[in-house]
Amino acid sequence: MAVKLKMLNNSDLIPLIAEHSGYYRYEISDILQSLAVVVSYAIKEGHDVRIKGLGTFSYKKPRPCKNYSPYTGRYMDTMTKAGCKFKPDKLFSNLLNMSNEEFIKLTTKRDKNELGE
DSSP states (O other), rough: OOOOHHHOOOOOOHHHHHHHHHHHOOOOOOHHHHHHHHHHHHTTTTOOOOEEETTEEEEEOOEEEEEETTTTTEEEEEEEEEEEEEEEEEHHHHHHHHHHHHHHHHHHHGGGGGGGG
């Protein structure tokens, strides 16, 4: 039987970040909202956004494509939607590829030098 993985949303992430960082939950909530607004604005303006230890968000340009319409029986020229690409940082990728024991041992230490930075 396949195990269904749970997607974490803000109500799950905020207490985890608050516990790990020592900040209050309302502060974390405000920071996440501000981060979403600033990153989306920067990407919309055509800038790449790199968050050290997480990765790089970049603008994905819309491109032309042909789609078949069964209603008319013709191909139509359309554009794909603009979007966002994400490329994980090396540290982030390394953390994902660690065993659970190594990950817990490493992330419970707050010293940045322990994370390889």
